[in-house]
Amino acid sequence: GVKILPIPVLSNNYSYLVVDTGSGRAAVIDPSDPLAVQAAIEEEGVMLEAIFCTHKHWDHSGGNVALRQQHGSCKVYGSALDAIPELTKSVLPLADKEKVKVGCLTFEALATPGHTVGHMVYVLDGGPFGSPPCLFSGDLLFLAGCGRLFEGSPETMLASLDVAVGLGEDTLLWPGHEYALECLTFASLLELDNPALEQKLQWVTQQRQEKRSTQPSTPFLRPPRPELQAALGLQRGGGEHPDAFRARVLK
Numbered sequence: 001g002v003k004i005l006p007i008p009v010l011s012n013n014y015s016y017l018v019v020d021t022g023s024g025r026a027a028v029i030d031p032s033d034p035l036a037v038q039a040a041i042e043e044e045g046v047m048l049e050a051i052f053c054t055h056k057h058w059d060h061s062g063g064n065v066a067l068r069q070q071h072g073s074c075k076v077y078g079s080a081l082d083a084i085p086e087l088t089k090s091v092l093p094l095a096d097k098e099k100v101k102v103g104c105l106t107f108e109a110l111a112t113p114g115h116t117v118g119h120m121v122y123v124l125d126g127g128p129f130g131s132p133p134c135l136f137s138g139d140l141l142f143l144a145g146c147g148r149l150f151e152g153s154p155e156t157m158l159a160s161l162d163v164a165v166g167l168g169e170d171t172l173l174w175p176g177h178e179y180a181l182e183c184l185t186f187a188s189l190l191e192l193d194n195p196a197l198e199q200k201l202q203w204v205t206q207q208r209q210e211k212r213s214t215q216p217s218t219p220f221l222r223p224p225r226p227e228l229q230a231a232l233g234l235q236r237g238g239g240e241h242p243d244a245f246r247a248r249v250l251k
Contacts (some may be wrong), residue, residue: 002129006213007040009033012178013059014215016136017044018124020103025049026041027102029122029136030176033156034063038070048074051100052109054138056082062177068171079111079206081118094120102126112164114157114202115139115147123167132170142175143217144200145183146250154247165221172216180204180214190231193236 009032016029017040027050031037033075041048048071053061055078064076064086077100078084080093087093094100096111106125113119115138124134139147141164149157166172184201191197205216229235229249236245 001126002123002126002131003044004124004134005040005044006174006215007033007036008178008213009036010059012175013211014174014178016174017041017046018102019044019046020105023069023103024243025103027052027105027107029174030054030060030138031067032059032061034066034070034185037063037067042250047071048109050074050100051076051086052100052107052136053078053082053084053087054121054136054140055079055119056178057085057116061085061136077109079109079120081113081119082116084118110163112140112160114152114160115150119147119149119160121164123171126209132172134172134174135162135164136174136176137164138176139225141173142177142183143173143180143204143214144187145179148176154251155243158243158247158250159190161221165203169218171218173218174216178208178214180217181208189225 001021003019003021007015009015013032013035015031019026024046024211026046026048028037029052031051051064061084068086073090075091076086078087079095094109097107108123109120112121121138121140124138126132140160144166181204184204187197188201202215234249
């Protein structure tokens with residue numbers, strides 16, 4: 001089977017320990033705090049085989065060096081376009097749609113530039129376990145929000161978001177930050193009469209008051225929705241390409 005353990009780190013980050021329960025082999029996504037990740041590894045009694053980094057920022061890769069020192073055979077995977085610490089030189093940097101196995105777990109890397117030029121997300125195939133796919137989205141996509149544009153255009157980020165949403169409605173989203181409350185609070189200021197939004201905000205507020213995670217969720221995008229466009233005071237111009245307008249809404 002598979003077990004996914006969210007590890008809250010820093011002020012609002014998540015690392016994830018993903019375990020093949022049959023073999024005891026494990027991977028960790030975005031290990032910023034090596035002590036917290038190592039504690040989870042020891043508590044679960046598993047062998048760390050892989051580190052998957054979504055991008056180079058320290059709050060997603062800051063634990064790579066220390067974890068590699070403790071787990072010498074562990075490989076660090078990521079994009080060659082990002083300066084990810086300890087990226088394993090004995091394996092080629094991951095290409096778009098490349099797959100990596102850890103025990104019985106299969107992860108697929110998808111190139112999703114925008115937040116950084118080399119940002120990647122990782123999709124865990126849930127098929128062998130009778131479960132939906134799991135998307136570890138880093139700083140691409142959150143519950144009710146998306147990452148900031150540091151090294152890409154709105155058009156680039158929109159194309160990357162479309163990759164995530166194209167995975168299917170049953171996909172489980174495991175993002176790199178606990179931003180749900182902030183994102184939904186902002187959304188509620190734009191849409192004053194959205195019962196679904198209000199219900200989700202109430203649930204998230206309760207979860208956070210009880211210091212519970214809001215993950216996982218399901219990925220979706222709303223830039224094409226007329227009610228959102230109206231709330232933002234935006235209209236598609238005559239002759240404006242639909243994707244160009246969506247990118248303007250995203251911006």
